[in-house]
Amino acid sequence: MIPKLMQSIALPATRVQASRRQFLLGALAAGTGIAVGFHLLSASPASATETTAAKGEHSFSPYLTIDGDGKVTILSSQFEMGQGSYNGVATLVAEELDADWSAIDVKGAAGNIKAYGNIAFGGTMQGTGGSTSMATSWERYRKAGAAARAMLVAAAASEWGVDAAEITVESGILAHPSGKSGGFGDFAAKAAAMPVPTDVALKQPGDWKLIGNAGLKRFDSARKANGTEQYTIDVKLPGMLTAVMIHPPLFGAKAKSFDASAARAVKGVVDVVETPRGIAVIGEHMWAATKGREAVTVEWDEAAAEKRGTPQLMSMYRDLAKKTPAAVARNDGDAEAAFASSAKVIEAGFEFPYLAHAAMEPLNAVARMNDDGTLEVWGGHQLPDVYQMLAGEAAGVTPEKVRLHVMKTGGSFGRRAVFDGDVVVEAVHAARAINFRAPVKVQWTREDDMRAGRYRPAYAHSLKAGIDENGKLVAWSNHVVGQSIMAKTAWEGMVKNGVDPTSVEGANNLPYAIPNQTVGLTSTEVGVPVLWWRSVGSTHTAFAAEVFMDEVAEAAGRDPIEFRLSMLEPESRHATVLKLAAEKAEWKKPLPEGRFRGVAIAESFGSVVAQIAEISTDGNGQIRVERVVAAVDCGLAINPDQVRAQVEGGIGFGLSAILAEEITLTDGRVDQGNFDMYTPLRIDAMPKVEVHIVASANPPSGIGEPGVPPIGPAVANAAYRALGKRIRVMPFARSLNA
Known part of the structure; x- marks a missing residue:
């Protein structure tokens, strides 16, 4: 959803135009492409390649430099905040360049929209978000690596007086059957002056050594572990x-x-x-x-200040959720008629608090x-x-x-x-x-970070479902109430007909075949600053939809997974991951006494993730998540180990939020200031996680965020089986202790 939204952005900033000759290797999006063979795209001091000449480096494009020692520095258009985007970009370049993995480094680049504009955003601006890093990098960084390799080979062939086709490249070394060989650094200067190929052939999947390599470890792990990595x-x-x-x-x-x-x-x-x-x-x-x-x-x-507390705000949200939505995001069939003729109608309300981002570095x-x-x-x-x-x-x-x-x-x-x-x-x-x-x-201090706003908005949902005499889901409605992230910003134009897509994503694109369904939205006017939060709208919409879906399945007298599969195309991505998760979790196998399972599935940022959570209880109404089995379809997995890490991290992040995290206000003042009151998941509460990746030849889709949405509803559905209580008010601590 976010990538599609961002395509409409047109920044008022001055556009940086190229002042040197360019060579385009394939148009990837309007106004974007792979440009190689020049040291500077512009004279702007913001250009990431401007300082390379003084260091004896040789620039093959805005995307990489090679120094005299053979070190390859990749200039990433994508921002590294722990999600592994630098590692993914490095893998793409190193694969086509046939570079030495130990000689790779990555730096952030900026100031060159033509080179670094996010293709998933339409190429009009540079940005990292919506789990688009690998999607926007997939083709152009491979082409950059391939072009630089071709230029190095051409330089070596010229110096050795041999046919370029006879030269092999492996781990940063160029070699010829005659016995001649040399490293990248030996030919970097001459290669930079070589004619730039107008097109390059990329490796076939069967020839990949790094892409898809499950044993490839992150190039930056050591310096993160030993504390030498540099942050702001x-x-x-x-x-x-x-x-x-x-x-x-x-x-x-x-x-x-x-x-x-x-x-x-x-x-x-x-x-x-x-x-x-x-x-x-x-x-x-x-x-x-x-x-x-x-x-x-x-x-x-304080004349214009927001002075309401969260009890007053949530009371208002609950009242609004019972009324007619102010705007309609989806309207299929005739839901009202279907409800009227349903054999059984189920209704439920859900509440979600403000959430802080609480990143480790304030x-x-x-x-x-x-x-x-x-x-x-x-x-x-x-x-x-x-x-x-x-x-x-x-x-x-x-x-x-x-x-x-x-x-x-x-x-x-x-x-x-x-x-x-x-x-x-x-x-x-x-x-x-x-x-x-x-x-x-x-x-900023931690207290500044916690109290200065920009939270995941608080929301209320009112859901209704109708099933016929055969137990088929025939009607569905969801009324979402909460603040708009985009309203009253420079990009308010993304709000169409009263609908902020970030408020309803994950609700208005349910994968299930429900003939009659509506999704409504009422955006509230509240003075609390809000912002997207990992997985944005799906953080609340997936929870409400998947917990309610379990309740509907129970009302229909059907197994939760079988019920979902009955509304999915058998070979669809959703059905595939759901069946894979069920198989790996042994869904049909009885659990030991005191253990309970729950399932949920969600699509976000182009990827589909199913999770089955296994929990235990302490006999006093409290739960512990013991195991999570996740199945993910994120297109081609460039770095399988990183995919697993992101899903594991997303599960920990999402579990932390649904168990105990919330930002509350008293008379407009934020109550939480540090981790004594805003309580992220402790390490001893992290469950065992298994991640199973669906093999795919499709281009890579998002992975930094999609692991978050399913964990909450999966655990809530397991908790119902354990406690006989539906959890509809977040966090769990609030519901379970009520």
């Missing part, structure tokens, strides 16, 4: 100052006045300045800034203005083009003068893909407020 929180620049923010305690409030006299007396505090997003306390280091913040007193203007960014008038910004740039434009506006310079350093990030889950630049803009404003006399890093 690790950035240190000469003379750099650190700033912490004072945000309004209520969403929508603004600073009326503040007294920083006591703060400025704190040793190490450099300045206290007001910015459009709050007050920045700037210090020589984090400790000074934090202690200075404690000494600032602020008077807030938000941060660094800004520095150079003497030549260029602005540099270090950060987790999930939407680089947007941030380049907004950072330029905040600094008073044109986007072409903004250079982004795309840093690896300790998690995001959607939090770093924001419409207004968020912490990136804060860093620029803070630096500008002190006249750019020093670089400034804005570093």
